[in-house]
Amino acid sequence: MTQPSPFLAEVKEAVTPRATLLVAGVLALSLLFITSYVGALHDPKPKDVPVGVVAPPAVAEQTVDRLSALPDGPLDPRALPDAETARAQIVNRDIYGALVIDPAGTRDTLLVSTGAGRVLALTLETVFTDLERTQDRTLRTVDVVPADPQDANGLTSFYLVVGWCVGGYLCASIMTISSGARSPTPRRTLIRLLSMTVVAAVAGLGGALIVGPILGALPGSTAALWGLGALTVFAVGAATLAFQSLIGMAGIGMAILIVVILGNPSAGGALPPPLLPPFWRDIGPALPPGAGTWAARSIAYFKGNDSTGSLLVLSAWAVGGTVVALLTAVLRGRGRDRDRTETAATP
Template sequence: MGGTQPGRWWRITGQEIVGAFRPRREPPPLLPLRRGIVAGAGPLLLALLVGVGFIAAFVGALHNPKPHHVPVGVVRGDQTAQALLAATAPQLRAVDYDSPADADDAVRRGHVYSALTSAADGLTLTVATAAGPTATTATAAILAVAARGAGVPLSVTDAVPVNPDDPRGVVPFYLAIGLVIGGYFGGIALSLALGTVPRTLGRAGVRIAGLAVHALLLALAGTLIVGPGLGIWHQNLFGLFGAGMLLAFAAALFAAAVQSWLARVGTTLIILLVVVLGNPGSGGIYPPEFLPGFFRGIHEWDLPGLGADLVRSVIYFPAGSAAWTAGKLAIWCVASVAVLAAATLVLGRPVSPKPKP
């Protein structure tokens, strides 16, 4: 593959392995000191920008999370519930359904965090804390204040409770972050070892297969840790494994695709998009409705946000609830493969056979 000698791309000697971990002295100066300082200023400036961006993004997104248009299911024509929700705008917003059964089904499938319906003795708020404990807690608190002001009794029922071993709902986020970081580090490591641009489409296919194996092993490790290892989840571990592999594979392919065109500069871009913007855009324990507008938009497509949403859907909600989220990750994979293949065709160099004597 790119950056290696023909016939040796698959061999690594023991001496090379040892040499990779051996401290190396700075080479003798080949340039005047002034020019050396100028040459080193660029990388340091780039690192400074990444650090400043990291601070600004995380603090800006998460320093004061507030609910904004958090969706709550409500039945059309339910005037009491509609009026109460209208009094809580813009913190909450109504999502209309045709019947109480439809609203309840939307909660149980994770389409909305909660549903408010009228009952003979007042109002009932059906929540799914598994979809986001922060969102359901805030929704219940806001509606409780509004209900007291209106003199209407309000009861709360949890239809899809979060696992008691993860009461704040942080495991999906941290599992997704681990899979994304491990995935894109796999793509970067392979590019550093073999060269950023495969020489041929065949070798690009081998590289993609290697990243798939890496994603498989990473997803298996993550599933074993949160499943049998820590005993946090016991349900649908096969689905969790599949979701984890898709997420790690998407991150690895994205890293390989970016580096195939931008080389070392691509590493900085990957960190900016996935870590500096992607991590705060995912929200952590906060759903996107609690983030500033810019980061709410990022959440819809960034890898950490999609990964956390996918894990929650697979673990807590019925089959099919995660279809669109998984579809977005599949789009990441297909687009990254196309970009890597294009770089191979444009920038790769076929290996010329040695002339026979």
């Protein structure tokens, strides 16, 4: 009988079937990472950007029609009665900019908000400058809600939320990995969720203090950012625990897929939502990084306006993760008890 070569035997010991599956999973995640980030960010184009038009009724109607007919639909224009209304809608996050036409002259005004994303503000300026040039008009730009000078490219909100999300799924993963392969019991799951509450409170406060009083990188209420951070960390941590309860250690990969691979490029950080391709623009608001980034920018620059929806999304992840994690642990506990009873009853 032929003996296996020492090298093949060594390979089998070094690379077990379990390790092979894990490596295959990591390879798949890495390729998905590349696909998601490059797919979302490689070719930014404005699509249906909500903007206002302020002008006399006849001029406003003609301008709205002209903007609506632009190739590929970069803008979603609507007529507004006056510049004050346009400013108020920008602050309320209903629109991203507004063109204020001067019927008595040849120089119009573009209202933008770099607080909502510097890249999008520059994109709107480029689009409207080109349009004005075709009409032999000039344009001046007014930043209604400017980004803080210390908030380079308006990315601090995004990086803050990414840090919170990473802390959430890593802490939840460590809690599970540290106990080995043992299935989570209801008591163990409850303890982990309570521990995540403490972690979330500390991480939320730490992040808010770092970007606010310590570095001065982001304006806005430190207390409000603390609350947002605590909710974000707990939401991601609870969801991670739920995934791990359902599918074991593979739940860590699921958390990375949702939060990092799908969530980060669609969050509206590097590129605000109107510049993202359809798939990423659609899923971003429903995932923790996107909801957190939108809420953080609202707190920092827009007096908290239009943040309710994002907070509800994060709350849904937090509540859903908690319920699924506890319910799964309870059901599996009952299954183990039933198996023990049947084994004991077997003669």
